Amino acid sequence: MPDIAIRLSGVTVRFAEKQLSFDCAIPEGAAVAVAGPSGAGKSTLFNVIAGFETPATGSVTLLGKDMAGRDPADRPVSIVFQDNNLFAHLSVADNVGLGIDPSLRLDAAARQRVFAALSRVGLGGHERRLPGPLSGGERQRVALARALVRRRPILLLDEPFAALDPAMRAEMAKLLSELTAETGSTMLFITHQPEDIRRLAERVIFLEDGAIVLDEPAEDFLSRRAPPAVARFLGHGPV
Numbered sequence: 736m737p738d739i740a741i742r743l744s745g746v747t748v749r750f751a752e753k754q755l756s757f758d759c760a761i762p763e764g765a766a767v768a769v770a771g772p773s774g775a776g777k778s779t780l781f782n783v784i785a786g787f788e789t790p791a792t793g794s795v796t797l798l799g800k801d802m803a804g805r806d807p808a809d810r811p812v813s814i815v816f817q818d819n820n821l822f823a824h825l826s827v828a829d830n831v832g833l834g835i836d837p838s839l840r841l842d843a844a845a846r847q848r849v850f851a852a853l854s855r856v857g858l859g860g861h862e863r864r865l866p867g868p869l870s871g872g873e874r875q876r877v878a879l880a881r882a883l884v885r886r887r888p889i890l891l892l893d894e895p896f897a898a899l900d901p902a903m904r905a906e907m908a909k910l911l912s913e914l915t916a917e918t919g920s921t922m923l924f925i926t927h928q929p930e931d932i933r934r935l936a937e938r939v940i941f942l943e944d945g946a947i948v949l950d951e952p953a954e955d956f957l958s959r960r961a962p963p964a965v966a967r968f969l970g971h972g973p974v
């Protein structure tokens with residue numbers, strides 16, 4: 736049995752109009768899809784794991800360590816946001832270098848890591864370009880390279896496929912599955928497409944109305960006809 740990479744126990748998050756609650760145990764090395772209707776709590780779940788949101792109750796344990804009071808920078812987590820947060824005035828290489836040192840004081844070994852990460856995501860030779868003219872898929876891969884140079888064992892990807900056309904979706908899924916196999920990292924990705932689950936996920940976490948309602952192997956999830964929100968997600972219509 737693999738160890739548990741992410742354990743949330745009795746976690747609640749209170750917003751003015753809403754309370755969310757999370758319990759889950761995600762094995763180390765798993766590729767996990769996070770799905771559910773808009774407003775269900777997917778981004779909040781990521782923010783709790785990454786440390787951008789502080790729970791009102793409960794515990795967040797990552798790789799066996801309690802994260803209470805730990806800043807995002809001190810957690811074993813890299814997060815790639817949906818809008819990929821690239822700086823328009825910095826080169827591709829510098830955008831990736833920020834993952835190593837926010838003040839961009841990079842020695843030769845660090846610069847080598849940046850080049851290696853860009854080459855790994857298929858962007859070797861693009862180091863000096865600015866992000867502006869890049870395609871959506873290329874920008875996503877720059878953001879992914881920045882996450883990779885941080886070498887954190889847990890990778891959170893907020894809709895990594897959203898801006899991509901079907902061919903690029905398949906390519907990105909292949910890249911992510913190769914990367915996680917190589918590094919052994921635990922990866923969670925938010926998606927609205929069953930196809931991404933078929934391609935990449937071993938497990939699925941499904942949220943509804945502020946809570947995790949399913950946490951199970953992808954094949955079990957994909958053969959479901961209920962509850963209704965899952966049936967809708969899978970394109971089966973209401974039951």
Ligand SMILES: Nc1ncnc2c1ncn2[C@@H]1O[C@H](COP(=O)(O)OP(=O)(O)OP(=O)(O)O)[C@@H](O)[C@H]1O
Nearest residue numbers: 750751752753771772773774775776777778779780
């Ligand atoms: N900072 C906040 N203050 C108040 N309410 C919030 C805050 N962040 C999220 N919420 C509320 O919590 C609920 C969950 O939001 P969240 O963004 O996590 O959902 P989501 O599943 O990621 O949605 P989407 O798919 O639309 O991005 C929503 O009702 C949202 O309005």
